[in-house]
Amino acid sequence: xxxxxxxxxxxxxxxxxxxxxxxAAVDGLDLEVEAGSVCALLGPSGCxxxxxxxxxxxLERPDAGEIAIGERTxxxxxxxxxxxxxxxxxxxxxxxxxxxxxxAGNVGYGxxxxxxxxxxxxVLDLVGLDADAQRPVHELSGGQQQRVALARSLAPTPELIxxxxxxxxxxxxxxxxxxxxxxxxxxxxxxxxxxVTHDQAEALSIAESVAVMRxxxxxxxxxxxxxxSRPASRWVAGFLGEIEVVPGDAAEGRVECELGSFxxxxxxxGPVDVLVRPESIAIGISGPEGAASAEVVGRRFFGHDQLVxxxxxxxxxxxxxxxxxxxxxxxxxxxxxxxGPTDVLPREGDATAAAAPVD
Amino acid sequence: xxxxxxxxxxxxxxxRMGGLGLPWLLSERRPPxxxxxxxxxVGAAAMLPAAYLxxxxxxxxxxxxxxxxxxxxxxxxxxxxxxxxxxxxxxxAIALPIGWLTVRTxxxxxxxxATLLTLPLVIPSYVGAYLFVAALGPNGxxxxxxxxxxxxSIYGFPGAWLVLSLFTYPLVLLPVRSTLRRLDPQLEDxxxxxxxxPLATFRSVVMPQLWPALxxxxxxxxxxxxxxxxxxxxxxxxxxxxxxxxxxxxSFDRTAAAGLGAVxxxxxxxxxxxxxxxxxxxxxxxxxxxxxxxxxxxxxxRWRWPALAGCGLLALxxxxxxxxxxxxxxxxGISAGSTSLELAGGLAANSLMTGxxxxxxxxxxxxxxxxxxxxxxxxxxxxxxxxxxxxxxxPGIVVALALVFFATRAAPALYQTVxxxxxxxxxxxxxxxxxxxxxxxxxxxPRIEEAARGLGRGPTQVxxxxxxxxxxxGILAGAxxxxxxxxxxxxxxxxxxxxxxxxxxxxxxTQTSFGFYEASAIPSLILLAIAAPPLYLLSERGxxxx
Numbered sequence: 001x002x003x004x005x006x007x008x009x010x011x012x013x014x015x016x017x018x019x020x021x022x023x024a025a026v027d028g029l030d031l032e033v034e035a036g037s038v039c040a041l042l043g044p045s046g047c048x049x050x051x052x053x054x055x056x057x058x059l060e061r062p063d064a065g066e067i068a069i070g071e072r073t074x075x076x077x078x079x080x081x082x083x084x085x086x087x088x089x090x091x092x093x094x095x096x097x098x099x100x101x102x103x104a105g106n107v108g109y110g111x112x113x114x115x116x117x118x119x120x121x122x123v124l125d126l127v128g129l130d131a132d133a134q135r136p137v138h139e140l141s142g143g144q145q146q147r148v149a150l151a152r153s154l155a156p157t158p159e160l161i162x163x164x165x166x167x168x169x170x171x172x173x174x175x176x177x178x179x180x181x182x183x184x185x186x187x188x189x190x191x192x193x194x195x196v197t198h199d200q201a202e203a204l205s206i207a208e209s210v211a212v213m214r215x216x217x218x219x220x221x222x223x224x225x226x227x228x229s230r231p232a233s234r235w236v237a238g239f240l241g242e243i244e245v246v247p248g249d250a251a252e253g254r255v256e257c258e259l260g261s262f263x264x265x266x267x268x269x270g271p272v273d274v275l276v277r278p279e280s281i282a283i284g285i286s287g288p289e290g291a292a293s294a295e296v297v298g299r300r301f302f303g304h305d306q307l308v309x310x311x312x313x314x315x316x317x318x319x320x321x322x323x324x325x326x327x328x329x330x331x332x333x334x335x336x337x338x339x340g341p342t343d344v345l346p347r348e349g350d351a352t353a354a355a356a357p358v359d
Numbered sequence: 360x361x362x363x364x365x366x367x368x369x370x371x372x373x374x375r376m377g378g379l380g381l382p383w384l385l386s387e388r389r390p391p392x393x394x395x396x397x398x399x400x401v402g403a404a405a406m407l408p409a410a411y412l413x414x415x416x417x418x419x420x421x422x423x424x425x426x427x428x429x430x431x432x433x434x435x436x437x438x439x440x441x442x443x444x445x446x447x448x449x450x451x452a453i454a455l456p457i458g459w460l461t462v463r464t465x466x467x468x469x470x471x472x473a474t475l476l477t478l479p480l481v482i483p484s485y486v487g488a489y490l491f492v493a494a495l496g497p498n499g500x501x502x503x504x505x506x507x508x509x510x511x512s513i514y515g516f517p518g519a520w521l522v523l524s525l526f527t528y529p530l531v532l533l534p535v536r537s538t539l540r541r542l543d544p545q546l547e548d549x550x551x552x553x554x555x556x557p558l559a560t561f562r563s564v565v566m567p568q569l570w571p572a573l574x575x576x577x578x579x580x581x582x583x584x585x586x587x588x589x590x591x592x593x594x595x596x597x598x599x600x601x602x603x604x605x606x607x608x609x610s611f612d613r614t615a616a617a618g619l620g621a622v623x624x625x626x627x628x629x630x631x632x633x634x635x636x637x638x639x640x641x642x643x644x645x646x647x648x649x650x651x652x653x654x655x656x657x658x659x660x661r662w663r664w665p666a667l668a669g670c671g672l673l674a675l676x677x678x679x680x681x682x683x684x685x686x687x688x689x690x691x692g693i694s695a696g697s698t699s700l701e702l703a704g705g706l707a708a709n710s711l712m713t714g715x716x717x718x719x720x721x722x723x724x725x726x727x728x729x730x731x732x733x734x735x736x737x738x739x740x741x742x743x744x745x746x747x748x749x750x751x752x753x754p755g756i757v758v759a760l761a762l763v764f765f766a767t768r769a770a771p772a773l774y775q776t777v778x779x780x781x782x783x784x785x786x787x788x789x790x791x792x793x794x795x796x797x798x799x800x801x802x803x804x805p806r807i808e809e810a811a812r813g814l815g816r817g818p819t820q821v822x823x824x825x826x827x828x829x830x831x832x833g834i835l836a837g838a839x840x841x842x843x844x845x846x847x848x849x850x851x852x853x854x855x856x857x858x859x860x861x862x863x864x865x866x867x868x869t870q871t872s873f874g875f876y877e878a879s880a881i882p883s884l885i886l887l888a889i890a891a892p893p894l895y896l897l898s899e900r901g902x903x904x905x
Binding site (some may be wrong): 057058059082083084085086087088089090092093094096097098099100109110112152153156 | 804806807809810811812813814815816817824825828829
């Protein structure tokens with residue numbers, strides 16, 4: 001389907017900064033999004049991600065920094081392109097559909113005074129709403145409204161699409177389905193996409209690249225796999241999911257800790273923290289060489305899986321996520337070892353405090 | 360690279376547009392120059408009467424102060440406040456039971472009663488007053504019917520109190536009804552479950568929640584009474600407004616009238632201040648999640664009959680009889696050939712012209728103020744919004760008086776023109792239009808306008824194609840409110856209308872002041888017919904008590 005003829009262009013943000021009074025919302029942010037790719041801006045609420053989106057759309061003026069799409073500079077020293085001339089599509093969290101226009105009226109709004117009906121039909125077809133063109137928007141379900149918002153932003157063939165928490169207003173079941181649908185629509189449209197979310201599962205499941213934001217800056221940028229398995233900091237690790245931190249010692253490319261010994265980068269030396277996700281901690285009656293002895297001290301059963309709490313010989317308590325069966329019980333004496341990726345960071349301050357995720 | 364989590368995270372609020380209220384000079388959300396200029400013009404216009412009154416009083420401080428602190432003035436203040444207090448109390452005493460009966464009981468035909476008992480609001484107090492004089496005054500209808508020599512005099516306090524109460528209680532009824540409809544009946548159920556009797560429940564649970572509505576409605580009534588001119592004049596009750604009018608008419612030294620006007624403004628401000636104190640002290644909200652159930656209707660049982668009789672009696676006195684008398688006199692006048700329909704048509708055209716003119720100007724001016732305040736928050740736009748409400752604190756007669764001073768001294772070309780009259784009505788009733796337009800604007804998310812910008816339309820185009828269609832309801836409601844009040848306005852029209860330019864209101868006034876009650880009937884009926892449709896429109900929207 002050649003629904004859109006968008007010439008996707010890369011997005012570049014350079015030292016972007018925006019303060020509201022004494023509060024720095026965006027604080028020297030650098031980011032590059034490849035042409036035609038889907039990038040997630042992931043961070044806790046208040047980290048400045050929505051402000052970043054509004055700066056790119058031209059709805060706020062940055063205090064400093066540059067914004068460029070391809071060869072076009074939208075913001076630079078002494079330069080500010082008005083939002084209506086940026087050729088950027090934006091999908092708002094609450095969709096911001098025009099309540100006095102029908103579906104076709106909304107989608108055609110960005111196409112000028114006398115919108116090309118063919119184009120409207122084409123985009124509605126792309127989002128699967130071709131039969132609903134004449135319906136008033138308030139009659140649509142949440143999912144349909146979102147697709148209208150998406151179609152509306154795609155209609156003028158923008159070079160970049162921005163989505164602000166696009167799935168947060170939908171209930172859980174619908175959300176999962178729409179994530180895949182929207183992902184497919186964006187891929188078919190071939191447009192560069194930047195979307196904001198605070199939901200790590202959402203970021204990891206639809207984006208090709210993820211920028212983890214914290215306090216107005218990008219803390220880590222990479223593919224979803226990199227971000228998840230090789231977090232650049234305890235904070236990123238904690239933000240992306242449950243994490244266990246086991247103290248260890250590194251020397252000559254190896255790390256020793258209570259859960260065993262692993263290879264590590266050459267440069268790392270001395271006391272380190274080994275970061276392991278609970279699903280990478282295996283348990284069994286017997287285990288491979290180097291496995292730790294542990295006692296089960298608690299268990300929570302979730303159906304599909306279970307979270308087993310273990311006390312190591314050192315006294316440290318860690319969690320292991322296993323499939324729902326076989327069931328482990330408090331009092332069981334087991335062996336625990338690492339079965340999956342680990343991340344090694346130099347030890348820093350109070351490890352338990354540093355690894356606590358902030359929601 | 361790392362700081363302990365949990366410290367820096369919660370501090371950063373993601374700021375929304377314009378949320379921190381930086382001065383517009385420093386913020387990027389600078390309003391377009393044309394809009395700002397329009398806002399300043401509107402603000403200046405709204406301030407003009409108050410400012411000019413101040414200038415006149417300050418310029419001739421001796422006599423003005425003398426008048427203001429005169430013993431007679433103190434008496435006038437006492438009489439006016441006494442009347443306002445009595446009428447407000449009576450209006451509440453009428454509106455509270457009617458509101459309860461028509462919302463929370465199984466009173467037969469309660470929706471119909473609610474509509475009928477709101478309608479007296481359309482009858483201007485001066486029309487109501489002359490009808491009561493004609494009915495109960497010397498040589499009136501009642502005297503004829505009873506065949507007695509004399510009746511207790513209706514003139515003075517009793518007449519003014521009766522008439523103003525009967526035609527202003529709907530101002531309390533409307534907010535009381537809308538509050539009662541929104542009350543959470545589970546609170547009452549809870550109180551009953553805790554062992555309270557129905558009466559104790561009403562006192563301890565319902566009444567506290569009704570306070571804000573009573574305060575709002577009561578304030579409207581008090582302001583109405585303080586600034587009322589027609590009813591007190593016809594009832595020959597010496598209140599502030601007719602004293603100002605007489606002083607203005609009878610002497611060339613108009614500073615005395617201005618001094619009295621200034622005192623009246625102080626009274627109005629006092630009432631407004633009192634109201635804001637009450638309102639702020641009593642912010643009550645429904646706590647907890649979930650939608651409130653529709654309130655349960657109490658069964659009246661045999662109390663149904665006295666309730667029906669009370670509603671019927673009120674509807675009879677405040678609505679049916681006045682309208683019936685007007686219709687009777689009109690038909691009598693027409694068949695006798697003593698009333699000219701052509702003349703009445705000309706009067707109606709003049710009334711419509713000034714009313715529509717004020718409605719259009721008022722809605723436009725209010726739109727400017729509302730957009731500035733709602734979309735470009737800054738100290739300046741907030742100030743303009745407050746200034747836009749200045750007309751509220753000035754009774755119509757004071758607005759007119761100040762504008763006479765202004766025109767004779769600074770703009771002689773405008774003196775005695777319809778433009779000046781429309782200007783006065785616009786400024787005076789501007790706050791009525793700012794309310795609904797501002798409310799409907801806040802219901803339109805700025806995101807919607809931003810979305811339109813992102814789709815390639817400039818600010819002006821977005822305003823025309825998105826904002827205006829979405830706030831159209833508010834604009835219409837605001838215009839209707841201004842129209843409704845402007846066509847009824849008496850003292851400002853009397854003072855500012857060019858010589859020979861008569862409206863329905865001034866004609867009614869002139870005829871009744873000569874005792875030609877029957878000749879006033881047709882203009883009165885036309886006035887009611889003109890005012891009823893916008894009132895109906897507004898009550899459908901629930902905006903009439905705004």
